[in-house]
Amino acid sequence: MSFDAIAAPLAAALAAKGYEKLTSVQTAVLEEGLVGRDLLVSAQTGSGKTVAFGLAIAPEILAGQDKLLFADVPLALIIAPTRELAQQVAAELSWLYGPAGAQIATCVGGMDYRTEKRALERGAHIVVGTPGRLRDHIERRSLDLSALRAVALDEADEMLDMGFQEDLEFILSQAPEERRTLMFSATVPKDIEALAKTYQRNAVRVQAQGEARQHGDIEYRGLSVAVRDKEHAIFNTLRYYEARTAIVFAKTRAAVNHLFARMTNRGFKVVALSGELTQGERMHALQALRDGRARVCIATDVAARGIDLPGLDLVIHADLPSNSETLLHRSGRTGRAGQKGVSALIVTPAEFRKAHRLLQGAKVVAEWGNPPNADDISALDDERLLADPSFAADVSEHLAMGARLIERFGAEQVAGALVKIWRDGRSAPEVIDEIAAPAAPSAPRERAAFGPSVWFRLSVGHTGRAEARWLLPKICDAGGITKNEIGAIRVQQDESFVQIAAAVADKIIDGTVLENGVTLSRMAGEPSLDRPERSPRAERPAPRAPRSTAPRAPRSEAPDHAPRGSEWADRAPRPDTRPERAERPKPAYQPKPSRYVEDDVAPAPRAERPSAPRGDKPAYAERAAKPYAERGERPAKPYTPRGDKPAYGDRAERPAKAPYKSTGFRSHGGPAGEGRATGFKSHKAEGGSAPRASFGGDRAERSERPAKPRTEGFKSHGAKADGAKPYAGKPRAGASTSEAKPFRAKSAGAAPGKPARAPRPAANASDTSRRFTPPKKPKG
Structure with a gap:
């Protein structure tokens, strides 16, 4: 097929990619008369919509040029619902617009904002992003849409389902009005039609060929199982089809985590996708599926939107979707670009009606039956073993090892071991109870005529x-x-x-x-069951106008009346007959009757009460005014010194302080009143009988202080008690080698007021009578 209607750089990119013909949706957007028009395109998932809107917006981006120049502001904007879909769209447009030299920038959540900002500052012709991150860039003024020529919304119905309507309206309101707007969607609900009417100008509805028959390349299977066998049905379905890549849909994150743990224990190569994963973890999981390191993906509806995996041949609905549109989006992950796929619904007896309703709403027909059983899977495994391409491949380099195995174990033993190794590498199939498949709902029967x-x-x-x-x-x-x-x-x-x-x-x-x-x-005849006619709208009273939110005028400028309808417009204002506040007479004072007065007799007014003097004190009105006496200047009092203390001017120089009197604690080395300031034991002089001179009385110079003898005989001091031999141990590092001072025992002197204590006899190990025995505490 020739690509004459396509720009030369894009035609070269399609030829290099291996395109021989365009899909129905790609051909539909290139028809004559649609160039420059706003489009509302509906096509099934996996029909090539990304390349379709890439070809559709080419006239606005290239503008007749084969090579694009530098663009400081973007020329086209592509909005996708999910991060993965936005990255896939950017990858598709990169090879499509690669020969034209277009720069593609992505703005998706979960990625580094500064990196995206630098890419926008370097210049990008096309920007692809998600609604939330695009709005963030617009509000921070890092994305300028003033020169935008085309906007394309991919999977617009999914974006509305995910709650992005407010962000979409904000983004489209920031774009120029003369832009071109294209909306691509698998389904066109009323919300999409309303959005198209608001932000598109005379949009053309494009319906791709084959949309009437949804997902013709997908085989729908309904598997009826008991509740206890639901997980086993999932395992057997995966084992039966042995798809290169399969995806299992669950409703909640908890269900995803549960299935992930169960399938990992069963030996399946599986990854999980849910909203709790970071963007890096999601990208690693998808890359594992693309590389073949994983073959099964368990995901929720939101996490799996926009996923395009190569070789995705099987979709399993572990939990039924909530509506028919979600069923189509889930199943659309398989059967893409002309490939075949299978969409299997795991249905329990309580969900039969819901499953039939979903299939009818999606306009698809499913084949009902039971899940594969263990015998079917084992027989299919044997057929796969016989059809394995390794038996027909060149194995000459392995013949030597094979001959040794046959020589040692025999041909039959080697063949049996090969089959065992083949089966052990796969999960064992489960035995599932068969239940009757649900009958299709019967069509409503026509009601026959009742007769006379x-x-x-x-x-x-x-x-x-x-x-x-x-x-x-x-x-x-x-x-x-x-x-x-x-x-x-x-x-x-x-x-x-x-x-x-x-x-x-x-x-x-x-x-x-x-x-x-x-x-x-x-009754004589038939009753009249017609509804009574409603009164014409013109005869009904006019509805009251809504209350205005404008600020009220000041009281002096406010009108005297407010009309309440057209019939009151000519009515004159009602005159105000109320007297002014100054002219209104004041009501006479009416005292309330006291609850303590008998016979409800009201007390006399306050002005008529007689004033009774208290004792011989005259009444208040008869009191004479007290004469005012001026206060004269008070004479200054002479200063009188206190006791024998001279006046301040006659005071002599302050004498020296008396020695400080200590409190005399026992730890201070003496009784109270002995002129010791601190008096610790370590400050005692020889014998501990005299205080230190530097802490009491007249202070002496440091050079006049007497030498302080040793009072405590530790081993490190180099001496023992009187008459004892000096310590003969090794001198410690850094210690002086001079002769040690003699040791003086603590009993050599006594504190003042205390008798000297006799020296304690040496204890003998054999003499137990001289050992110290602590006194016993008295009872009680």
Whole structure:
């Protein structure tokens, strides 16, 4: 196929990619008369929409040039619902616009904002991003849409389902009005139509060929299982199809994590995708699927949107989707670009009705049956072993090892070991109980004509809470007839009408009372069941205008009245007959009767009460004014010194302080009143009988202080008690080698006021009578 209608750089890129012909949606957007028009395109998932809008916006981006020049602001904007889809779109447009020298920049959540900002500052012809991150760049003024020529929304229905409508409206409002807007969607709900009418100008609805038959390359299978076998059905389905890549959909993150743990234990190469993963973890999981390191992906609906995996041949709905559109989006992950795929629904008996409703809404037909059982999977494994291409490949380099194995174990043993190794490398199939597949819902039968009938009137209606299911047994009992002989029952506001076959109408007596005064009377003809006509709109009173939100005028400028309708517009304002505040008479004072006055006699007013003096004190009105006496200047008091203390001017120089009196704690080395400031034991002089001179009395110079003898005999001091040999141990590092000072025991002297203690005899190991025995505490 020739690409004459496509720009030369894009045609070269398509030829280099191996395109021989365009898909239906790609051909539809290139038809004559659509160039420069806004488009609303609907095509199934995987039909090549990315290349389609890349070809559609080429006239706005290239503008007749084969090589693009530097662009300081973007020329086109592509909006995608998910990060993965945005990156896939950027990758597709990179090879499509590569020969033209276009620069592609991505703005997606979860990536470094500074890196994206630098890419935009370097210049980009096309920007691809998600709604939230694009709005962030616009608000921070790092993305300028002033020169935008085209905007394309990929998977617009998914973006509205994910709650991006507010972000989309903000982004489109920042773009120039003369831009070209293209919307691509798998389905076109009412929200998409409303968005297109708001932000598109005379959009052309493009419906790709083959949309009437949704997903023709996908085989839908309905697998009916018991609740206890739901997980086993998933395992057996994966084992039966042995797809290169498969995806299992679950509703919640908890279900994803549970299936991930179970399948990992069963030996499946599986990855999980959910909203709790970071962008880096999601990219690593998808890369593992593309590299073949993983073969099964377990994901939620939101996490799997926009995923395009090569070789995705199987989609399993572990949990049924919420609506038909979600079913189509899930299944659209497979059967892409002309490839075949399978979409399997795991359905329990309680979900049969919901599954049929989803399939009818999606306009697809599923083949119902039971999941693959263990025997089917084992037989299929044997066929796959026999058809393995390794048996037909060149194995000459492995013949030596094979000969050694046959020589040692024999041919039969080697063949059996080969089969065992083949089966052990796969998960063992599960035994599943078979249950009956659900029957397809029958079409509603046409109601046959009731035949000749007679109408009866009931004196009860909606006001009496009448219902057809309550009236039916009452009528049958009253006339002795069956429900098959009763036709229509029409309940009105205050009365009801029932249709009874003419053959049994005579069994019901006219005026029969059913219960609680409800009568059943025969009618001459058919009742008029038309709704009462409503009064014309012109005769209805005009609705009250909404209250204005404008600020109220000042009271002096406010009108005297506010009209409430057109009929009040000419009414004169009501005169204000109220007197002014200054002219209003003041009401006379009416004191309240006291609750303590007998016979409800009101007390006399305050002004009439006589003033009774207290004792011989005159009344307040008769009191004479107190004469005012001026206060003269007070004479200064002479200064009198306190006791024998001279006046301040006659004071002599302050004498020296008296020696400080100590509190005399025992730890200070002496009793109270002995002129010791601190007096610790370490400050005692020889014998501990005299205080230090530098802490009491007149202070002496440092050079006049007496030498301080040793009072404590530690080994490190180099001496022992009187008459003892000096310490003969090794001198410590850095210690002086001079002769040690003699040791003086603590008992050599006594504190003042205390008798000297006799020296303690040396203890003998064999003499137990001289050992110290602590006194016993008295009881009580």
